[in-house]
Amino acid sequence: MDRKITLAHGDGGELAHKLIQQIFVSAFGNTRESHFDASFLSLDSGQIAVTTDSFVVKPLFFPGGDIGKIAVSGTVNDLAVAGAVPLYLTAGFIIEEGFLLADLRQIVQSLADEARAAGVRVVAGDTKVVEKGSVDGVYINTAGIGIARSGKTVDPKTIESGDVVITSGTIGDHGIAILAARGELGLVTDLKSDCAPLNRMIDAVMDAAIAVKMMRDPTRGGVATTLVEIAEDFKVTIQLQEQALPIRREVVGACDILGFDPLYLANEGKVLMIVPKAEEERTLAILRRFPEGANAATIGEVTDTENGKLLLETPLGSRRRLHRLSGMMLPRIC
Amino acid sequence: MDRKITLAHGDGGELAHKLIQQIFVSAFGNTRESHFDASFLSLDSGQIAVTTDSFVVKPLFFPGGDIGKIAVSGTVNDLAVAGAVPLYLTAGFIIEEGFLLADLRQIVQSLADEARAAGVRVVAGDTKVVEKGSVDGVYINTAGIGIARSGKTVDPKTIESGDVVITSGTIGDHGIAILAARGELGLVTDLKSDCAPLNRMIDAVMDAAIAVKMMRDPTRGGVATTLVEIAEDFKVTIQLQEQALPIRREVVGACDILGFDPLYLANEGKVLMIVPKAEEERTLAILRRFPEGANAATIGEVTDTENGKLLLETPLGSRRRLHRLSGMMLPRIC
Structure with missing residues (x-):
């Protein structure tokens, strides 16, 4: 596998396929459950809570965390403070051409580990690659879905x-x-x-x-x-x-x-x-x-x-x- | 109001508050329904479909559409081809310092119009501003939530x-x-x-x-x-x-x-x-x-x-x- 991200990693073809298999699928421990770009999920409750946040933290790695960790905690916390129980996350990555695959792997692993620790599942993802200079390393968007807590709510x-x-x-x-x-x-x-x-x-x-x-x-x-x-x-x-x-x-x-x-x-x-x-x-x-x-x-x-x-x-x-x-x-x- | 996006539009303070009120709230026609960063939604079905996509199209405006329109159609289509009925979108904007507010307004309006045409509601949003040169104009992530179609599904x-x-x-x-x-x-x-x-x-x-x-x-x-x-x-x-x-x-x-x-x-x-x-x-x-x-x-x-x-x-x-x-x-x- 290459050492750096290239534009071809983002073109939806062979290299993009490999990137997803080798970095994302392994980190999230999913076998590919869906043949669509959408995941189907069953919910007990009829009321869901939804939120989204983009993460552009600089530097990507810092004492106490990295952009992958913060992309989970930021969105999980938005749901939790609304009085919802966080269940699912989506994760969209925008990656700069030339970004080190080793760094990407570490960030994705961190995101996966943090999701596991928080008890939420990453159910949909996307990666885009842009030319060098068109993004600063990597940005991540997460959207979160939770269920409304039954009974006592924040009022x-x-x-x-x-x-x-x-x-x-x-x-x-x-x-x-x-x-x-x-x-x-x-x-x-x-x-x-x-x-x-x-x-x-x-x-x-x-x-x-x-x-x-x-x-x-x-x-x-x-x-x-x-x-x-x-x-x-x-x-x-x-x-x-x-x-x-x-x-x-x-x-x-x-x-x-x-x-x-x-x-x-x-x-x-x-x-x-x-x-x-x-x-x-x-x-x-x-x-x-x-x-x-x-x-x-x-x-x-x-x-x-x-x-x-x-x-x-x-x-x-x-x-x-x-x-x-x-x-x-x-x-x-x- | 200023003519260009500044870093202060993204710091969570006074200017960010104004930007959301003046551009986003008006385009999506929402009065602020929630005091949280999460929206609560009722669903008829217990099974939901979830997807996400980031949009980095260049140029931002092109014959037949713009990045706001494509951010809706791309995600709505991912749900629809999976056999789900798209209902809700989240939208996360990453904006470059110096970006023209008039252009942002046009993109947000296009996203709102397209969502309305497709019959989906934008239920959560986020804006981040990064320094000039750290993103190329504006990137948008949308996540989509739909319900599984009852009865006949794609097999x-x-x-x-x-x-x-x-x-x-x-x-x-x-x-x-x-x-x-x-x-x-x-x-x-x-x-x-x-x-x-x-x-x-x-x-x-x-x-x-x-x-x-x-x-x-x-x-x-x-x-x-x-x-x-x-x-x-x-x-x-x-x-x-x-x-x-x-x-x-x-x-x-x-x-x-x-x-x-x-x-x-x-x-x-x-x-x-x-x-x-x-x-x-x-x-x-x-x-x-x-x-x-x-x-x-x-x-x-x-x-x-x-x-x-x-x-x-x-x-x-x-x-x-x-x-x-x-x-x-x-x-x-x-």
């Missing part, structure tokens, strides 16, 4: 004053890990991306019948942008406690040097939950049972249900309003 | 000698239209791409209870590669009649000049069907009722069910074996 309309806002762990890890991996800013750190599928941890919370009122994964735009969206969509005021935010020492340090605010950095393995005050401790206890929830913490509360805004209270008691991310340049973070 | 195991192979129209139009649109080969022609969703025409054939044994859309790799795959997968010999192939004059002319074989050129609005000889005329009559099936024709027959190969018989009676496309360089045809 943001029930958010009320006194509800607490919980993060499943430290914030900003992914953003700083990616920046450091790019090597552009002279940042040296042991920090790893938090990139991980959260569906099993979220399952545990939902299965415990916690009345989760809203969940979101704070990816692009970070915790602040995600909470501003929730605040505006449901006309609630959320007040964060600055000293309650769990932030790794390395992230604080990097933000000090670079002038970034950790509240706006992307996370790829965190969930924000709004739950009743009465269920705060039980929720934290369940989250902390999982490695990805070890640093779960309450970071704020809902203080008003008539105005849609996000406030940050400092240790000295002053409050300032936070807005959506605006003009902060961290392209290709996922 | 390739019933293929037998004497069955006929039908094309829904002329072959090679898309390949030559794209080459001409690139302007690289000095090819001047009025030819249009055949790019079109075929689900309504295929529905009509299936609804008429024609015993379709196999269907495929001959895209990348063309009619020959598609039929080689069918021949190999089901161990049948298919013999094409060269003089029966419907090929437009412009395509014959361009192939003569460029040394291409129309059997290997991509089509984006054609379906190949294998049906019993007894249903040949009825199938052709149904196909010809549709504009996209006006030139439907029988192009060959199944001559053996023990050997998987594709043969081409010339007008003089000589036969040669055809293989998969191998090393023919037409990158970014879809």
